[in-house]
Amino acid sequence: MSEQSVTYVDLRSQTLAEQKRKRRGKPTRVTETSGQDIIYSDLKFHARSKQQRQQTPTSAEGKETPSPASPWVITVIPGLLCLALLVTAGVLGAMLFQASDQVRRLNEELIQKQAIQKNFTQLQKTLKNCTQQRDDLQAQKTNFSNVMNKTGDRCSSCPGGWIQHGGKCYHFISEKRTWQESKEDCRSHGSRLLKIENKEELVFINGLVCFHWIGLSRMGAATSVMWEDGTTHSTGLFQIKKKMPGESCVLLNAGEAATYKCTEQYRYICEKRAA
Template sequence: MSEQSVTYKDLRFHSPAEQKRKQRPKHTRIIETSEQEITYSDLKFHTPSKQQRQQRPTTAERKDSPPSSPWLLSMILGLLCLALLVTAGVLGAKFLQASLQVRRQKEELIEKQAILKNFTQLEETLKNCTQQRDVLQANNTELSKAVKREGDKCSSCPEGWIQYRGTCYHFTHERSSWQKSREYCSSQGSRLLRIENKEELGFIKSHASFHWIGLSRTAIGHGWVWQDDTAHPTDFFPVKIQEPGEKCALFKAGEAFSHNCTGQYRYICEKRATRQKTTELAQGR
């Protein structure tokens, strides 16, 4: 039904005459009304304007739709927007943190790869250096042997002396005291044995047995010295004391023992081997 305005006006009706009521048929139901004056209002319909229809909500809308509040709707929308912004911020922070962590792990992986590469190169360099060292040591050993062989060829020792690495050794069969042994070695242009290294010690062990060597001490409790007054290192090989008053060293079975200097024992003299050219030049003169 279209919206229209209604205008009411009064209408007046009077009761009909008695005669007219008698003339109606009997079968007709007559509704009698009291003789009253009935008033009706005139109805006028007006079409409202479009603006009035928009401003005046229909009855159905007023009954079905709850009253709306713009500020409440705005507040709800604002809260939703705030929640979305907070969520977006949290997700953005998580993403940034994850990105930084991935980047840091990638940098650490690159550094580890670089370190591993350098370590591999160092291992390879060390391996090459070790191989070169072994080659040089082998060449040095061969060169030392060659020099020794050539030196032995170019040098000589007196008859009855044994040459070892450019040194001549004389293991006597005569027996004498420590002092007499020292004097005899001096007369031969040599000295009583002085052991200077482990190689020489090994060589002497294979030949000496109960021989005087150039090691002595001046008094009880004093250190042992060689013939040239050089102190003997005790960590090289010790001198085992047999009697407190013994001052001279006797070499036997690869060890040194104190002994009475007047004892009669064999002895060992040593001197440098002479060059053949020097000997030949001396003979030519």
């Protein structure tokens, strides 16, 4: 349909008599076609101007059509999200590394503190043992002095440095050796490791002994502790605490006897008959 506008005008009809009155005597020849004359006005058709067409949008053009998203938006937004995720992951990784490093340093400090605590405990134990040994040595020195004052050097039938009691001579060696080495050293002096034979001798020895090897041991397949000369130990004389299974040797300290590894080094007591 062409873009044109139609202008409508009123159609007026007049009777022949009215027309004659208006003309007032002017003779007019009228062709009578019907009881009325019909006067037609011009029907004018105007083409719509370009401006009007632009001002009057069609119904289809009146609807807004959404513009497609720009390509850079589709590309940039996911890129920004990925960048944000990478930055977040980097920050979390740095925090995790820092936390793990702190945990490692705390573990190292804890291990060091545990080692220091262990060394401190060991030092306390060593100090206690040393204090006990000091007290024992002081008591031993006092007993030595008392024994020497009773027996007298001129009346002693024992070698120098030996102590006589009853019919025996005793030598308290301060050097530390294994049980076997102690046994061999006593033999080199014409003596043997101590053998306690009665209660009286036990009381005398207990006043002087301080972690010394004596002549008791359990060797090979033997199930009982025996003296160096092969005789069996009498449990009625004193009890022995079994601390070590298998081969073991007896250590005497302040009236208490216990089995230890024969390869450990301690002081020892040699004895022999008085001349």
